[in-house]
Amino acid sequence: MTAARPIGYYVHHHGAGHRTRAAAIARAAGGRVTLIGTGLAGKVSDLAYLELPDDRLEPGFTGADGAANRPESLHYAPVDHDGVRRRVAGTAQWIVENAPALMVIDVSVEMAMLARLASVPTVVVRLAGLRTDPAHRDAFRGATALLCPFDEQLEDPATPADIVARTRYFSGLIDRPHPATAQPGMVTVVLGAGGNDVEGAVWAAAARSAPDMEWHVLGAADALPGAPPNLTWHGWVANAPDRMARSEVVIVTAGNGAVGTVLATGRPLICIPQDRPFGEQRSTAAALVRAGGAVQCDNPATADWPALIERARALDPGAARALDDPSGPERAARWLVKLADRGGRS
Known part of the structure; x- marks a missing residue:
C-alpha cells in the first residue's frame, strides 16, 4: 500500500497567530502535516517542521522590501537578500524530497507562487480585510481553495462574490483555554x-x-x-x-x-x-x-x-x-486531508 503523501503548511513568522492555528490543524491531521517557517524550533512541540532562514530586513523591519521594481503579483521581494535565497531553496528542496500532495500557505503570496511553480496544489489562508490587490488575486486564482480562520459571519461584506464562493470557513483554530469560572471584577x-x-x-x-x-x-x-x-x-x-x-x-x-x-x-x-x-x-x-x-x-x-x-x-x-467552533481544527484537518488525497482537486 502506498504511503499517504504529506501536506506542507507554510507558517508566516509575524505574530503568533499563524503558528497557533497551523499547529492546531497539524495536531488534528494524524501526522500528515509538516510545518514550514521561521521561528518554529521549540514552539511546535513534537510536530514535524522545517525551519527556514529568516527573510526579514534589519534593522527595524516594517514589512516593506524597498524594491523599486517589484512585480504586482508579489508583496515582499527584497533584492540580493541571502535569507530569501536560502528560504526559497530550502522550501523547494523539501518539495522535491517529499512530493507533498498539498501546500497550505498561511500567509504569503510569494510562497503560494513558489509552491505552484513547483507543481504543488495550494490552499491559501485568507485573513480578514479586503484583499483584492493584484498579488492576493493571483495567489487566490492559483489556489485549489481558500481557507478563512474565522466564522462566515465575520466575512467582510465588500469581499467579491467569486472569492467568497471558493472559501471554506473554520473558526476555533486556537489553543483552547481550559474551562474556568470568571472572577468578578x-x-x-x-x-x-x-x-x-x-x-x-x-x-x-x-x-x-x-x-x-x-x-x-x-x-x-x-x-x-x-x-x-x-x-x-x-x-x-x-x-x-x-x-x-x-x-x-x-x-x-x-x-x-x-x-x-x-x-x-x-x-x-x-x-x-x-x-x-x-x-x-x-x-x-x-x-x-x-x-x-x-x-x-x-x-x-x-x-x-x-x-x-x-x-x-x-x-x-x-x-x-x-462564532466559535470547538471542532474547528478537526474539521479543517479532515478537509485538507481529503483535498490532498484527491490530488489537490476541490
Missing part, C-alpha cells in the same frame, strides 16, 4: 505579538477610571512606575488563554488568534482594532460588532472604560458561542 488586557500602538500609560489611566476592577495587562506593554494598585503588569505569559477564561471582561487587539481565543472562553469582549494592511483588524472588529460578539473601542486613550465594560457585560453570550 477581573479585566484582562492582551496585547499580542503582532504589535500594538497603545502605550502603557493608557492602561494605567483605564485602571484609575475603573477602580472597582482588577486590571491585568499581558504581552507587549511596559510596566510603568506609579501605576495604580489595581493594575498588574504581567508581560509575556505561557497561560494567556486560561487567564482570559478566568476574567470577567477581556480586552484584546482585533487579531484573529486573540479574538478567537476570547470567543472560545465566552467572556465579554472589548476589541481595540489596530491599523493593519488591508484593514484586517478594523474589518474584524466591525464584523464582531455586527454579529453581537464584541464591543469596539477605537481610541483607548479617550475611552469611557466603565461604560464600555458595562456594554460588554450586556452582550449576549450566545452570539460569541455562535
